[in-house]
Amino acid sequence: MFSCKTYEYINIAQEPRLRYVVLAGLINVSVCPNCGRRAAIATPFIYSDPDHNLLAYVHPRSDAPEDARLLILEKLREVYKDAATVRMMQDEESDEENGGRQVDITPAQARELPPLQVVFGLDQLNELINGILTQDEKLGRIALNTQSRNEAERGQFHDILRKLASEMDCCIEVEDLPDEYTVWLYGSRRQISAFMRELAPKG
Template sequence: MNVAKDPGLRYTVLAGLLNVSICPNCGQKGAVSIPFIYSDSAHNLLAYVHPRSDAPEEARLLILENLRSAYDNVEALLNARDGADGQSEHVATLSPKQAQDLPPLQVVFGLDQLSVLVNGVLDPEERLGRLALSTQSRNDAERGQFYSIARKLATEMNCSVEVESLPDEYIVWLYGSRRRIGALMRELAPGG
């Protein structure tokens, strides 16, 4: 997960929307436990994230051991100069300088701990802000158009989107930096 390529992902994490699957039939949400790497070069943050905070101690130790082994293998590849046949090997995708510039890998168990880690490196104005846009229309076409407009707005603002569909109300939540959400709220306010 590279936040430099998609800044809205930062707010997907902070809003608790990452690794969540939604049933297309009933709308029920469920957690999907898929480990991933979180990278935010602007804040010098690199983390291996195991989504389950309740992982048993044996599992945590095994994960840490496997990560250490993988790190050692990458380091060995970066340090390899010549192959057995005397030819230079070109297996590493990072130069030694690039590898040296990488932030230290942090290991996090649980998405809540990732949120704490991310919030710890953000300025107050970069922290999570949210805005609810809603309509009371029950018409599916109107709700779809409403969602499409909110989605375009969110994309332009590097925000994440979540939909809450109720019988009498349709809510589109925008999650982004407090600075961007505040600016958007000022623009949308009457007389703004």
């Protein structure tokens, strides 16, 4: 038994690295800590990228039947249409009944929301994301590996790259094989290119 993290809402403005977790096909994927086997968790999620005016509801199954798709679309249309009248809670405590202050979203604010797109499957989402990114923003990746079989050395190698990925707002994926230990680093092409230049021999 082990636990894993799943996402139901992804906001790229708050966590930019998640764009590349999605593009690398690693979102909502569990990895067994014992055998390394991977399994996709079929969790629908919202993908929001305000800087690119993208808001999408992502259904994990690209093979969802047509009647299920129509039902999902109708439900989402109703929810999104009601956005102008939704009441949102704020943190300030000014109302004894609900512990907060209610604020109406005006029709003007609702019109500023990006159109909600509905996609079925990560492949369709990736096409959507790649269609709005510049060449420098698109997915870049690099593999770094060691042939050491020493667990301590592999652990140190992993820790260094994990810290580096965190500083660069990138994500990592590990391939742990008996003869080779590989860490993939995923990020924007601009970030990965800069990293590769740092690794290049000087002189």
